Amino acid sequence: MYKILVPVDGSDPAMRAVDEALSIASGKKEAEITLLYVSPSPVYFPFYSMVGPSLDADVKEVEEREGNQMLDDIIAKAAAPKSVTLRKKHLYGIAAQEICDYASDTKKDLIVMGHRGMGAFGQVMLGSVSNKVLQLAKSPVLIVK
Template identity: 80%
Template sequence: MYKILVPVDGSEPASRAVQEAVSIASGKAEAEITLLYVSPSPIYFPYYSMVGPSLDANVKEIEEQEGNKMLDDIIKKNVQDTKVKFRKKHLYGIAAQEICDYATDTKKDLIVMGNRGMGAFGQVILGSVSNKVLNLAKCPVMIVK
């Protein structure tokens, strides 16, 4: 089985990465694409804890709903006319590290990702997450423009 990981964040480059992964997977028998959405963990936002744990729980619940909706929408949009198997995964933490760890832990054959994401700092040059994944990943990485 050929396993491809596609980190997504709702950006146009991530959408193009999904399309590229579908194109690659369509040519492989029993290929599988895992769409991964990484939410920043509330632990990285100290002001959440100042307001109280109920806000932390609410933020996590909203993130979970929004992340799953985005993943479902991407699958619905890209599953047409393809026999590629899709999976989805939602993690919390630092995006680049979570992407690389998940790819290693699940023995992905390839990571396909957009060159820039939704982050403000990533708009300047090759996205900071893309750049970190490119340098940290233990499997091949394809950056899609």
């Protein structure tokens, strides 16, 4: 089985990556596409801890609900052929690191991702997630524009 990982954030480039992954997978006898959404962990935002642990739990609950809803919406819209299995995964942490670790741990054959996501602030402050994945990933990476 050919296994593809597609990190998504709801942006147009991420949606084009989903379409590209479906196109690649449809040419395989059996394929699995995992849509991965990475929420930033509240640990990475120091102001949350100043308010207290209850906010951390509230933020995580909202992130969980919204992240899973986005993944469900993408799966509902995807026109996957019967030979392609769609899965979803929601993780917390630093996006590029979580993407690479998950791809390695689950032995993905390919990572397909958009060239940039929704986080303009994050790109300026931390660099492009797709660029970091290109540098860190052990699997081949296809960047979709």
